[in-house]
Amino acid sequence: MSDHRTLTGQRRRADTRKRIIEAAIPLFAQGGEVLVIEDFVRVANVSRGTFYNYFRTVEELHEAAEQWQLNILNQQVEAKLVGLSDPVERFACALRFYLETGRQDMAWSGFMARLEHGAGSAAERRFTLDLRQGQKDGLFAKLSSSIAYDVVNGLMMRSFARMAVKKTCGWHLDEVVRTAMRALGASSTKVEQALEIFRQRKAVK
Amino acid sequence: MSDHRTLTGQRRRADTRKRIIEAAIPLFAQGGEVLVIEDFVRVANVSRGTFYNYFRTVEELHEAAEQWQLNILNQQVEAKLVGLSDPVERFACALRFYLETGRQDMAWSGFMARLEHGAGSAAERRFTLDLRQGQKDGLFAKLSSSIAYDVVNGLMMRSFARMAVKKTCGWHLDEVVRTAMRALGASSTKVEQALEIFRQRKAVK
Amino acid sequence: MSDHRTLTGQRRRADTRKRIIEAAIPLFAQGGEVLVIEDFVRVANVSRGTFYNYFRTVEELHEAAEQWQLNILNQQVEAKLVGLSDPVERFACALRFYLETGRQDMAWSGFMARLEHGAGSAAERRFTLDLRQGQKDGLFAKLSSSIAYDVVNGLMMRSFARMAVKKTCGWHLDEVVRTAMRALGASSTKVEQALEIFRQRKAVK
Amino acid sequence: MSDHRTLTGQRRRADTRKRIIEAAIPLFAQGGEVLVIEDFVRVANVSRGTFYNYFRTVEELHEAAEQWQLNILNQQVEAKLVGLSDPVERFACALRFYLETGRQDMAWSGFMARLEHGAGSAAERRFTLDLRQGQKDGLFAKLSSSIAYDVVNGLMMRSFARMAVKKTCGWHLDEVVRTAMRALGASSTKVEQALEIFRQRKAVK
DNA sequence: GATGAATGAGTCTTCATTCAT
DNA sequence: TATGAATGAAGACTCATTCAT
Structure with a gap:
């Protein structure tokens, strides 16, 4: 029972985190204007408070997004080089x-x-x-x-x-x-x- | 109206502009933190108002500084290539x-x-x-x-x-x-x- | 998400808006000096940021106050004309x-x-x-x-x-x-x- | 000699004053934006310093312009009522x-x-x-x-x-x-x- | 954990006013 | 007197951050 709750919670956490990161990438990609937390909150459709539950600064989110993308990319390229x-x-x-x-x-x-x-x-x-x-x-x-x-x-x-x-x-x-x-x-x-x-x-x- | 006044004014303007640009370059060079107008005002030792008499944004000042540096550099290098x-x-x-x-x-x-x-x-x-x-x-x-x-x-x-x-x-x-x-x-x-x-x-x- | 939270939020928003408008009316009534946002912030006892959450300019607040007053007035007068x-x-x-x-x-x-x-x-x-x-x-x-x-x-x-x-x-x-x-x-x-x-x-x- | 200089000076003073007032009237007439001293200085083609030699505030200029216009108007209308x-x-x-x-x-x-x-x-x-x-x-x-x-x-x-x-x-x-x-x-x-x-x-x- | 209203420090920007030339 | 560069106080506006619900 308790295990189930814990697992569900972790999955939800991971989902929300993923949602924020994936929504953020197009913004980072676009460039130009300075990005503020409000921007990420809007595209990810979460509240400001929730954002802070996962990232403390825009920079931190950026690094997470970078890792996210590079992990995917490197796996794909490694597969091609086999x-x-x-x-x-x-x-x-x-x-x-x-x-x-x-x-x-x-x-x-x-x-x-x-x-x-x-x-x-x-x-x-x-x-x-x-x-x-x-x-x-x-x-x-x-x-x-x-x-x-x-x-x-x-x-x-x-x-x-x-x-x-x-x-x-x-x-x-x-x-x-x-x-x-x-x-x-x-x-x-x-x-x-x-x-x-x-x-x-x-x-x- | 008087030539003398006009000339003096132009010289003062050029001096101040140069002062702001030259003081700004080390700040741009340093990198890292975001630069705000206050920063340039402080190092150039002019008032905020004066800054706005010459540049409307940090970006505008940056471009002026870039031109300034590249002009000098290109002249020097051209001389070496004679x-x-x-x-x-x-x-x-x-x-x-x-x-x-x-x-x-x-x-x-x-x-x-x-x-x-x-x-x-x-x-x-x-x-x-x-x-x-x-x-x-x-x-x-x-x-x-x-x-x-x-x-x-x-x-x-x-x-x-x-x-x-x-x-x-x-x-x-x-x-x-x-x-x-x-x-x-x-x-x-x-x-x-x-x-x-x-x-x-x-x-x- | 929860109805309760949503309702509470809406009520708070409406309250704050009303507070700002009602506090502003005596200032508008007084006339004379030019009114700045700081003036409204002080009498309504809210922060500058909060003011901007509701109105973007003094003019916008003025229009809201006008609507507010005329709505009340027209209802009262209509009642008298029955x-x-x-x-x-x-x-x-x-x-x-x-x-x-x-x-x-x-x-x-x-x-x-x-x-x-x-x-x-x-x-x-x-x-x-x-x-x-x-x-x-x-x-x-x-x-x-x-x-x-x-x-x-x-x-x-x-x-x-x-x-x-x-x-x-x-x-x-x-x-x-x-x-x-x-x-x-x-x-x-x-x-x-x-x-x-x-x-x-x-x-x- | 001294008299001549004095007279010339007074005439020039009156001319400049008149120039500022007449240039200002279309601005006052237009309405809408807030008028700043820079606006009057530009249309009258005088320097900021000169403006201050004649008027200390925009309000003072406005009153002078009002007097100016009403004097002209009243004289004209009086003439018509004879x-x-x-x-x-x-x-x-x-x-x-x-x-x-x-x-x-x-x-x-x-x-x-x-x-x-x-x-x-x-x-x-x-x-x-x-x-x-x-x-x-x-x-x-x-x-x-x-x-x-x-x-x-x-x-x-x-x-x-x-x-x-x-x-x-x-x-x-x-x-x-x-x-x-x-x-x-x-x-x-x-x-x-x-x-x-x-x-x-x-x-x- | 999620929400979003409230906060206020930090910056930007304008503009009346001064003053050396 | 005329000029216009310089000043800095005043006000506008943003946005990271907090916190009660």
Whole structure:
């Protein structure tokens, strides 16, 4: 009995939290005006008090929304990379999948473009590990990992920003991937193979 | 009515405007907290009313400060490029000089890192013209100018952001330039020549 | 969600709104100085924020207060006119009751004197309909309804203004009614009858 | 020499004052927004400092403008009444001339409509004297002079207000005069004579 | 846990007034 | 006298946060 109540309560809590986060994402994606708590309360259709039961500041909600989105995204992309072992192929394919997700959802691109994955972020740490591995095998130029991260991340973020406001075609995104990989000094043959793999895997949902 | 009065007035106006802008730059550079008009009023040592005589919003002041800084910067860099005609050399040298300026003034780097020179900016238009010229001569890879701009600008902005918080050495900045130029598909020999020219010209003030 | 909570909330809202309006009326009545939101906040004993939850400008509050007062007034006067069918009698009696209300409350007179019931107001439209009816029966002179409204309304407003600053006796107000009705060309016999009816009905509360 | 300088100075002073007043009248006439000193400074093409050399507040300027306009108006109307001795004729003719001035200048009507010639004004005192004279001769009903003033002034002000926003024809204004005089109990024959005199005198400029 | 009315500190913005030139 | 830049007090308005129901 008590267990049932507890479980129901937890589920309701999680539901409300999810509702607030999902309603908030389009607002974050849109950009422009400053967002206030009232905005989130309105779109999520909850009261101010309820908002405070879950998040104490707009920033806290933003971080939760970011985690939420990145978790989903990373799971999806990981699934697409299954079986690929070559670092260059994995890298190029992952970038292309990220971009593809943005291509199919302009609002989501707006959301991504506004994230701060700068120096010191978790994203940078993971990126660095993968890069180092590839450099050991001589697959990337010998450049500082921070520069490598900056050039790739900078290009990706700006590409999301463009996709947020303008419909984009697939071969343009191929070109973005080629440019990023060229900056890292990767073999263009391998990049083309990766793009071919992407095309095959994209087809199968 | 009297020329003298008119002139004196104009000079006073220009002085006050300059005072507000110059006092504002360190605030913009610092980043973090949201800036309110009171902040600028305090550091410029003028009254609120005076602020409104010159700028109607913080955004308007920010744009004025941006113009102010870029005018100075562009003049300085242009002076350094005198006599260089090869597009790759000019490009690489210019990037290196921009970075050098940031290296020597961390606060200024912070200011630059926060500028929005995104899609459609004046900076992009100028960049595109130069790039096209170089592409005609086969000096750059055949990539879309918007991607070229995004990769270079993205890398530069993130480099400024890093320089704003961490002392940086020159050879790291050389590497940034190499990476940017590699992304554009420029010949590494020419890039090395450009970096050599930079070293020579930097010495002579 | 719960009916009880919803009802309680609505009641609280209505109470606060009423509190602000009723506290505001003496301020509007007083006239002279320009009224600022702080003034209403102080007399109603609510916070600035609360004021803005109900009214966005002083003008909006003023209109609400006007509606509030006129609703009460019209109900009271209607009650006094029950059973009177002759247009002249109804007209004269109504004017006299309006004036009587002012006579017994100088502050209220001040409030009324400052209302803008000019060209195009709801009051004018209703006045016009009644006047037309009387003109069909030959009870009023054949004058333009806008002029008729202006002369009656103008005299009434100025009478309120005088009553706001000086104690006034009943027979003076009888004279005001006689003058208004004379301007409309109504029979003085009927007007005297109407004033007699007023005297009888005033006695019985 | 000194005399000449003094005279020139006085003339310039008067000119500037006149310039400010005349530029201000259309602003006062327009109504609606709150007027600030900046508004007058702009239309008169003088500096803020100069404004303060002549008027200390907007209210002071408004009173000066009112005097200015009424002086002109009264002189003109007096001239039109020359030779008329009957109080009713003088009264009716004067009202008709005032209205005619408004009819020919909508902006001026707006200015007049906003004046406060309420209880206790100079206008009321003069009105009272003329009325008493007529009452002695049995030409007006025996009504309180304050009521008489209120009914006539109230109707006139509202008529100006209407003329300020809507083109008006002469016979409508005749009707206004008839209504005002009927309210005072004046003989309609005399009023028609007065309106006839007005028509004759209006023709001759 | 959910609600939303109330709060008041923080900012924005205007504008009368001063004063050095 | 004329000018107009500078001032800062006054008022408008927002919004994060609390709390009784």
